Amino acid sequence: MDLKQLGYFVRIAELGSFTRASIALDIAQPALSRQVRMLEVELRQNLLVRNGRGVTLTEAGKVLLEHSRGVLHQIERLREELSRVRGALSGRVVVGMPPSLSKVLTVPVTRAFRARMPDAALSITESLSVTMQESLVSGRLDIALLYNAQPSPDIDLRPLLNEELLLVQRREDAAGETPIALKDLPRFALVIPSRPNAIRMLVETELGNLGLHPNISLEIDGVSAILDLVADGAGYAVLSKNAVLTSTRPERFATRTIVGPGLLCKLSLAVSSRRPTTGTQQAMLELLEEIATRQLGTS
DSSP states (O other): OOHHHHHHHHHHHHHTOHHHHHHHHTOOHHHHHHHHHHHHHHHTSOOEEEETTEEEEOHHHHHHHHHHHHHHHHHHHHHHHHHHHTTOOOEEEEEEEOHHHHHHHHHHHHHHHHHHOTTEEEEEEEOOHHHHHHHHHHTSOSEEEEESOOOOTTEEEEEEEEEEEEEEEEGGGOSOOOOEEGGGGGGSOEEEOOTTOHHHHHHHHHHHHTTOOOOEEEEOOOHHHHHHHHHTTSOBEEEEHHHHHTSSOGGGEEEEEEESSOOEEEEEEEEESSSOOOHHHHHHHHHHHHHHHHHHOOO
């Protein structure tokens, strides 16, 4: 059985499309289809079913996917172990971050990664915490930084820190920067992400505990767009201090602490519990913990 064919099959299965896989792998789609067909002929099983939205796995395909991930992971681990013999960490690590964190961490993480693991490759992607949790399980991500991650038998969580959320408003509208009580938050029209964004879910949950509902003016996905709308007078936002400080013009905004209780986003490092971490991934976990703690601070 050809390992390259197994790798192609896994990527197609994970992306759910020959077209997306051919782009990701930089291989012509007919050649990719031919490789998968050769694998099906060898195994005497249909592995994929094409449909209007892409491909789905047959029962045989599901079995092969589960075992192929393990085989490919072990091969990667073998390469890393052999590299370690000559004193180097190698392999590829795919890290997922929420957009607000990616803006703060990508440069320092990449700089440290290159210095410490010059023989390894790093890929950083941005997505919502809920989506990244699914990607960890499916194997599209090796490590993810997650906000308010829900416990699951499929992932292992390493708590990092709590990030305080603040009420953000236009500087010219600020009567002061005194704290506001959580119970008073519904008085402010919020520009907030749509569900299942971690901040949105936290605001709704904590207000729900008080028998209250947020006053949502606009649902906007994207920190930059939210801040632009706040600056334009469309409403208020609930964001972290770092989200404001890393915006293009932080001087446009004033922030107020939320109390009684405060709103804290719990940030965790996550990996799949289905696959053992490689040496390179373990080193990356330690690097991320170090840099995230330094850049974001502790609560």
